[in-house]
Amino acid sequence: MRTVTGLREVAERAGVSMRTVSNVVRGTGRFSEATRQRVERAVEELGYRPNSAARRLRTGRSGVLLLAVPELTMPYWAELAEHVLREAAARDCTLLVEVTGGRPEAELEIALGHTDPMVDGIILSPLALDDRAAARAADPAPLVLLGERVHDLPCPHVTVDNTAAAREATEHLLARGRRRIGVVGRQLAPNAATSATRLAGYREALEAAGLTYDETLAPPVTAYHRSDGATAADALLDLPDPPDAVFCFADTLAEGVLHAARDRGLSIPADLAVIGFDDIEASRYMAPPLTTVAPDKRELAHLAVTALLEGVNGTRQRHQKVLRAAHRLVKRAST
Structure with a gap:
């Protein structure tokens, strides 16, 4: 059984659009029972993430989360991404990682949910996000923000003091x-x-x-x-x-x-x-x-993934909430 790397092959096998595949596995939009069956059959035949595919068809959620950071060449972001990956895996979720370069337009596209349609929710560490533009999203994916800047958006913000x-x-x-x-x-x-x-x-x-x-x-x-x-x-x-x-x-x-x-x-x-x-x-x-x-990078990851999954599952209150992880001073020979 081979693995499909995207929606396109499933869509081609089922004879529908990629958007229709996304709607079927999420349980959103309009489609006929015959279309649902064709998509489900294509997923099974192609072996497209069989465990998560079954969950998608049952719950409308993919179990795929997105972490977007400014860059991965900086050790801090690479280490934090590793903690988020482990936390997501512990929740039976797959983590995609994207680099924004700190570009406002890239951060905005992600905050608006213009990502892979299979992504359930997004953890974003923005450097120059336009809050007003991001707030105009009609039906945004669940979003959690990381970083020092507190944004004027109705989503959790995970940081340290x-x-x-x-x-x-x-x-x-x-x-x-x-x-x-x-x-x-x-x-x-x-x-x-x-x-x-x-x-x-x-x-x-x-x-x-x-x-x-x-x-x-x-x-x-x-x-x-x-x-x-x-x-x-x-x-x-x-x-x-x-x-x-x-x-x-x-x-x-x-x-x-x-x-x-x-x-x-x-x-x-x-x-x-x-x-x-x-x-x-x-x-x-x-x-x-x-x-x-x-x-505490482990706690940052835990808080971010927990808050995101609460948003995905609809169990989080809608008001903005700042979540702070712990920090400590590690004394070594340089001082």
């Missing part, structure tokens, strides 16, 4: 006696929620310690890649009065900072303490191992 986490990271550096603390991760884009929420926590900690926020210690970055961290570190270390510590809004940025510091012969943490955010696997093996904020 980024401001509190950033405040704790900065307080850790202050407790180590550091007073000139640079920050790497400030972005100037209007929807840069990661930057805004984490910068707020950093500033709160400085203010509580009686220190003034100095924008020269917060060079802007365009992205959160290693090269961006290295470039920002060079700008900080070229200052007449360079920092004695750096808080990075992502571990990949911290990796770039460590690289730039080593190139200058600096000792970590004696000359420069460095702390990151995300607790990616590589942070344990950096030189030295990186102190970092660890969002």
Whole structure:
């Protein structure tokens, strides 16, 4: 028995359109009993996901979920996707993963449900989603949002308390006696929620310690890649009065900072303490191992998949709800 990779082959075998196949397996739209039987027979003959096909024909749901993230080359997103995949599998669901590149038009298409018609629901981590345009969806697929920005949409939003986490990271550096603390991760884009929420926590900690926020210690970055961290570190270390510590809004940025510091012969943490955010696997093996904020990725995945399936099954209340996963500070040799 061979496996079909899409709806087209089922539609051709049954002699109907792909939309009709989708309507039959979802139990939506109009079709005759004879059409239903032809589609069901084609599904069985072609062996198209036999277990989930039976569920589709019985319940109108496919058991297929979509996770859409900005990119998978960033370790954080790859690791989170792995947790979401495991959580979906534990619920007998299949997970599709799509990369948006952070493009507003790609995020909007996904938020509007313009995806594979077999997808039951969507977990989306947007960077530049237009809430007003997304709210115009006539009959959107169940949607859960991931990330720091709270959207004005009637769907669950899963996140961590980024401001509190950033405040704790900065307080850790202050407790180590550091007073000139640079920050790497400030972005100037209007929807840069990661930057805004984490910068707020950093500033709160400085203010509580009686220190003034100095924008020269917060060079802007365009992205959160290693090269961006290295470039920002060079700008900080070229200052007449360079920092004695750096808080990075992502571990990949911290990796770039460590690289730039080593190139200058600096000792970590004696000359420069460095702390990151995300607790990616590589942070344990950096030189030295990186102190970092660890969002509970497993809990993020659990909350997101649970909320999505509640929407798919119609058991979730319609009002917006923010769901927060835990975080903790992991102390290692870089501070």
